[in-house]
Amino acid sequence: MNAPVTRRNAVLGIAVAATSLAAPSILRAQPAGRIVVVGGGFGGAACARALKRADPKLVVTLIEPNETFISCPFSNEVIAGLREIEAQQFGYGRLAAEGIAVVVQAAKMIDPHKRIVTTSDGAALTYDRLILSPGIDFHLDALPGYDDAASKTMPHAWKAGAQTLLLRRQLEAMADGGTVAIAIPANPSRCPPAPYERASLIAHYLKTKKPRSKVLILDAKDSFSQQRLFEKAWKELYGDMIERVALSQGGRVTSVDPATRTIVTEFGNYTPDVANVIPPQRAGRIAGIAGAADATGWCPIDPVTFESKLVPNVHVIGDACLGGGVPKSASAASSQGKACANAIVGLLAGRKPEAPRLTGVCYSTVAPGYGFSLAGNYQPRGDIFAEVEGGATSPVEAPRELRARESAEAERWFQTITAETFG
Numbered sequence: 001m002n003a004p005v006t007r008r009n010a011v012l013g014i015a016v017a018a019t020s021l022a023a024p025s026i027l028r029a030q031p032a033g034r035i036v037v038v039g040g041g042f043g044g045a046a047c048a049r050a051l052k053r054a055d056p057k058l059v060v061t062l063i064e065p066n067e068t069f070i071s072c073p074f075s076n077e078v079i080a081g082l083r084e085i086e087a088q089q090f091g092y093g094r095l096a097a098e099g100i101a102v103v104v105q106a107a108k109m110i111d112p113h114k115r116i117v118t119t120s121d122g123a124a125l126t127y128d129r130l131i132l133s134p135g136i137d138f139h140l141d142a143l144p145g146y147d148d149a150a151s152k153t154m155p156h157a158w159k160a161g162a163q164t165l166l167l168r169r170q171l172e173a174m175a176d177g178g179t180v181a182i183a184i185p186a187n188p189s190r191c192p193p194a195p196y197e198r199a200s201l202i203a204h205y206l207k208t209k210k211p212r213s214k215v216l217i218l219d220a221k222d223s224f225s226q227q228r229l230f231e232k233a234w235k236e237l238y239g240d241m242i243e244r245v246a247l248s249q250g251g252r253v254t255s256v257d258p259a260t261r262t263i264v265t266e267f268g269n270y271t272p273d274v275a276n277v278i279p280p281q282r283a284g285r286i287a288g289i290a291g292a293a294d295a296t297g298w299c300p301i302d303p304v305t306f307e308s309k310l311v312p313n314v315h316v317i318g319d320a321c322l323g324g325g326v327p328k329s330a331s332a333a334s335s336q337g338k339a340c341a342n343a344i345v346g347l348l349a350g351r352k353p354e355a356p357r358l359t360g361v362c363y364s365t366v367a368p369g370y371g372f373s374l375a376g377n378y379q380p381r382g383d384i385f386a387e388v389e390g391g392a393t394s395p396v397e398a399p400r401e402l403r404a405r406e407s408a409e410a411e412r413w414f415q416t417i418t419a420e421t422f423g
């Protein structure tokens with residue numbers, strides 16, 4: 001049985017919320033170090049697991065509001081009807097079985113002076129080190145007209161789950177001959193190639209189900225990740241079905257009107273049949289509440305320890321941190337989670353952490369059996385991560401067998417990273 005949850009014992013760090021999946025013996029253990037991780041996504045779950053495996057005496061608590069994590073990687077396939085949402089869902093049972101206390105609550109307040117995290121149900125947890133991996137939230141001030149209510153008619157589908165399914169239903173309901181617009185923000189944003197993968201897979205859906213339709217990309221950038229590979233594939237697979245309006249052609253979206261489903265750009269107004277509006281982003285809200293986000297909306301860190309430059313004893317990993325050359329990807333978040341765990345174990349033991357070498361690989365699928373990739377290595381250089389040698393990108397000219405092989409590798413990558421993180 002779990003220890004009863006009172007404010008006092010929660011503050012002492014010996015109990016967590018009633019919804020905790022924690023092993024009771026861990027809660028009674030004499031703490032060697034109390035580590036609280038906020039956010040059970042690719043960064044946070046990988047970090048919690050690596051900490052507990054590195055030193056089983058650590059008291060590791062993972063705070064996450066959802067009992068089931070829903071993965072963004074491969075969610076574009078769900079939108080295009082190539083995969084079901086169930087294949088994207090992962091629980092925290094295995095992490096709990098390894099002795100990580102999983103608290104199914106949102107972190108609401110952080111007091112960095114007293115080193116206390118308060119959750120939505122009012123419970124308070126003390127920490128020696130706090131790790132924030134809350135992913136992204138939307139920078140709504142930067143997109144007039146867009147808010148939670150607007151996302152019900154103009155879905156972003158940039159956090160997987162209900163939004164993913166809503167966009168899929170809208171595509172299914174659209175008549176042949178319709179236009180699907182995708183509004184893409186400037187960087188930094190979560191997974192820079194993913195909007196173009198989405199455009200590709202939506203085009204695949206339309207080509208097979210509603211061939212008179214088109215995809216219109218309204219882009220706040222002039223150039224984008226793996227552009228030559230995408231554009232070559234679009235021509236080869238979809239002819240002129242995908243049209244892109246770049247930043248210099250007036251493609252940046254300046255506001256939206258959800259009542260009329262209108263997207264306003266620097267060039268003109270569009271009223272597509274389906275409007276997938278991906279707003280500008282910033283670090284997950286709790287990072288700002290903790291005082292770890294700067295004026296950019298992202299969190300500056302020491303790239304060796306991932307410790308916040310703004311708040312002591314708080315480390316930030318994943319999409320939320322200012323990672324320099326590291327793209328905001330699940331692959332990088334997982335790599336950061338493990339490196340951060342290693343640094344914290346060292347710090348708690350009084351050792352000087354070594355500079356980490358991060359790896360990241362990003363696969364893009366443009367049609368079933370047609371994929372390409374971008375792999376990179378990153379090391380601290382000054383205040384940020386810089387890309388170092390050893391990276392690779394798929395060649396622009398390549399036989400279809402290579403595209404098919406990379407598409408199969410993408411699926412294997414997904415199986416591996418989700419098994420490593422949650423399995």
Ligand SMILES: Cc1cc2nc3c(=O)[nH]c(=O)nc-3n(C[C@H](O)[C@H](O)[C@H](O)COP(=O)(O)OP(=O)(O)OC[C@H]3O[C@@H](n4cnc5c(N)ncnc54)[C@H](O)[C@@H]3O)c2cc1C
Nearest residue numbers: 039041042043072073107135191318319328329330331333
């Ligand atoms: C369409 C799409 C496709 C993508 N495809 C790929 C891909 O193929 N490969 C790849 O590497 N990356 C891909 N990504 C990017 C990837 O999803 C993110 O980079 C990755 O999830 C970042 O990990 P994270 O831990 O920072 O955040 P997340 O994985 O989003 O996890 C954040 C967690 O924090 C929780 N949280 C937030 N606030 C709080 C709070 N206050 N208290 C407690 N918990 C909180 C959330 O519930 C969430 O579970 C894709 C993204 C999108 C949108």
